[in-house]
Structures are given as structure tokens and as C-alpha cells.
Amino acid sequence: MSTELATDPSVLHPVNAPCTPDPGPIMKPDVEPEAEKPFQIRLASRVYRLPPYMFGRINQLLYAKRRADHDVIDLGMGNPSDPPEDIVIQKLAEAAADPDNHGYSKSNGILNLRREVASKYLKRYGVRLDPDNEIIVCLGSKEGFSHMCLALMGPGDTAIISNPYFPIHMHAVALASGSVIALEVADAQKFLSNIAYTCQHLYPAPKLLILNYPHNPSTATVEPEFYVDVVKLAKRFGFMVLSDFAYADVAFDGYRPPSFLAAKGATTVGVEFTTMSKGYNMAGWRVGFCCGNSEMVKALATIKGYYDYGMFQAIQVAAIVALRHTEAAVETQSELYQHRRDVLVDGLRRLGWTVEKPKAGMFVWARYPEFWQQRMNSMDFAMMLLDKGNVAVSPGGGFGEAGEGYVRMALVENENRLRQAVRQIGRCLEREAQAVSAT
Numbered sequence: 001m002s003t004e005l006a007t008d009p010s011v012l013h014p015v016n017a018p019c020t021p022d023p024g025p026i027m028k029p030d031v032e033p034e035a036e037k038p039f040q041i042r043l044a045s046r047v048y049r050l051p052p053y054m055f056g057r058i059n060q061l062l063y064a065k066r067r068a069d070h071d072v073i074d075l076g077m078g079n080p081s082d083p084p085e086d087i088v089i090q091k092l093a094e095a096a097a098d099p100d101n102h103g104y105s106k107s108n109g110i111l112n113l114r115r116e117v118a119s120k121y122l123k124r125y126g127v128r129l130d131p132d133n134e135i136i137v138c139l140g141s142k143e144g145f146s147h148m149c150l151a152l153m154g155p156g157d158t159a160i161i162s163n164p165y166f167p168i169h170m171h172a173v174a175l176a177s178g179s180v181i182a183l184e185v186a187d188a189q190k191f192l193s194n195i196a197y198t199c200q201h202l203y204p205a206p207k208l209l210i211l212n213y214p215h216n217p218s219t220a221t222v223e224p225e226f227y228v229d230v231v232k233l234a235k236r237f238g239f240m241v242l243s244d245f246a247y248a249d250v251a252f253d254g255y256r257p258p259s260f261l262a263a264k265g266a267t268t269v270g271v272e273f274t275t276m277s278k279g280y281n282m283a284g285w286r287v288g289f290c291c292g293n294s295e296m297v298k299a300l301a302t303i304k305g306y307y308d309y310g311m312f313q314a315i316q317v318a319a320i321v322a323l324r325h326t327e328a329a330v331e332t333q334s335e336l337y338q339h340r341r342d343v344l345v346d347g348l349r350r351l352g353w354t355v356e357k358p359k360a361g362m363f364v365w366a367r368y369p370e371f372w373q374q375r376m377n378s379m380d381f382a383m384m385l386l387d388k389g390n391v392a393v394s395p396g397g398g399f400g401e402a403g404e405g406y407v408r409m410a411l412v413e414n415e416n417r418l419r420q421a422v423r424q425i426g427r428c429l430e431r432e433a434q435a436v437s438a439t
């Protein structure tokens, strides 16, 4: 039998050939596998495009310390440590006991949950949204955000992100084969003028602007007028906008984080992501929402329709109860974070650090002392605090080069533990500074 490929397709598929032709005697393949050659797993190039995971070293040491029974005060991740309200948990249990809630749910979320989100947007921001076309439920906002990037971005497309940035803002674009340009976020007016400059000078012009206020990690906030300018720029330069509004519900001293969607014309140019992870203490539940431009929402629905079968319905039912009945608890949670913020910032200031009090979010973004900045980068500084002080923080450099010289501390431990963390940091730095001076 010839091993050459036939060029005439009728030879391969003769019209009258029986459906299962007799294969004849079974022959051994003539290529024996080379036993000693290791099998190679070859990943897709998009995986290699991802930058190295910056928090790996810290996490490894944290894990080792925990296994060795060290009591580490963990301010590394913005993972809420308080539970949701009892009525929400009770509703989840009740809904989980209902046999009707165990099948596949709607991939874009049940209508009553989308209605509840529309009602919150109207009450809180005066924004009217159509639950059918302008709202979709996501498996946490990060999932929705990432798949939206997949729906919008491809090779040759550029997104503007902030510098420093929340890592997924870069990674989701990279995984979608797009590129990012990171612009300094600390000063909102400068950020806007840099966006305009980039749009004028980059070719092809950026396709997407990714915003995140209250900002993680830098805690920067904006006023509503900022979004009015964003919409003007988006229309002028033709870029779409993704607003990551993860910290919508966590704000202090009377500050009310504005919604991008409240700016006139916002739903023409973009969408906003919100979450129940932070204000409602439901991070593990994975409930987020994407709201705004109907074409973009539809594009996300299309991608999600292929990838997932929606969220466990019992969770959606309990999320409705949380949105409808626990607004007061969300306020109380913010007050709790505010007290923790005061304890931590005041403590660090007593140690001589220059730290601003954030107006919102779950973090303190602290510039560590000059003495240490001259000697080590934020990664080594964070490793030292963990190794010698038993306090875990996130190195600012892990969020982009504009984060160098900073550490991010999450307000996820109680006030006593935060006081203890400050004491441990103080002692650790004193000891280490003496050791440095002695050498």
C-alpha cells in the first residue's frame, strides 16, 4: 500500500465505497516511540506572553511560615475576612434545599437578579439600565472583565491601563493577545491628558481604556466630572471604556465613589463591572455584574454562552436578598474598614512613614521609609517584613513600576491584629536597621 497522499479526493472517498471498508490485516505503526525522549507539553503562545507572577516568592514564604506554625499577620490580599449577613446565608441554605435550583442556570443570570442590580444603579447613581440588554451576571467581576477583554481585544489592539495597575487589567488583555500601555494614575488630570496624548500619537490608536476607581492598589479616587471628560475623550478618539468599580461599596468619611455610568453618554462608549465580593463580604461566592453598553454586554454574553452555564441558582437567589436587604450592613462594613484604616495609618505614621488616608477601598498604599528605599526594592522589603517581622504585605512593584517604593496593606485583619502588625513592623525595621548599620 502506498503511503503517499492521493491528490484526487475521489480516490480518498470513492462515491460507491462501503461505509466501513475492510481495513485488512492490522499493521504495527512503523515508527517506534523513542523511549528515552521526554514527552513535551507545549503551551499556547498566549501563556508565554504573561508576565512572571510577582507575588510567587511572597506566597511561597507565607505558606512555609504557616506550615511551620508561625502566626503571620496577613495583609497581603484583599480577601474579606468577615462573613455576609445571616439572612443571606440562610437564603442560600433555603435555596440550596430547593430541587429546582440544581440544574444549569441562565448563562447571563436570572432576571430577578439583573432587575435588582438595575434597581441599585437607579437608587444609588440615578442610572437607568435595561435588565434584559444592559446587565449581565458574571462569575465574579474578574471573570466578566477577562472575558470582555477576550470579546474586544485581539492581535494588534492596544488597551490603556493605569500604572500601577491591578494585575488582571494587564493579564486579561495579554491573554486576549492584545498589548497594554500603562499610564501613571496618581493625578487624575495628568492621567486624562496622557490618555489624549497617547491617542494622538500611537498608531493604531488604543481601542480600549481600562479604569479602576477607587483604585487598587494606589487608592486614588475621582469625582463625577472625571467620567464626563472620559466619555468626551472616548467619543473623540473612538476608544471603548471598561470601568472596574470593584470598590463601589467601600468608602469613608462621607465620600461616595461615583459610577462611570452616571456620566452622560457613558453607555454609548463602555461598561462597568461591580462585585459583591468586597462590600457584601461574598468574595468566595463569585458574584459580579457587567452593566452598560448593550453591544458590549451582548458580546460578553456570547463568549460566556460558549464557556459557562451560569451561576448556581441558589447563589443568585441569595444575592438578590443581599442586594435588597443588606444595604445597612454594607455601610457598617465600610465603617469597620474606616476604623481599621485609621489604626493602621496612624500606627505607620507613628513609625515615621508618610502615608495618606485613603477615601475608599480596602487598602493602605504606603511609601516605605527612605532608609529602606535606598537599600532595597519593594519585593525585598516585603520579603523582609514577612521573614523577620511575620507581617505579609504586597510589594508595590508587583503592580507595575509606578508601584516601586510602596507596599500595599489590606484592611482584612481586625484592629488589634493591625496594632500588633504595626508593632511587629516597627521592631523588625529597628532590628534590621541596626544590623545594617553594624556592617
Ligand SMILES: Cc1ncc(COP(=O)(O)O)c(C=O)c1O
Residues within 6 Å of the ligand: 078, 139, 140, 141, 142, 143, 166, 212, 216, 244, 246, 274, 275, 276, 277, 283, 286, 287, 288
Ligand atoms: C480592582 C479589582 N477588580 C476586580 C477584583 C476582583 O473582584 P471579583 O471578586 O468580583 O472577581 C478585585 C479583587 O481584589 C479588585 O481589587
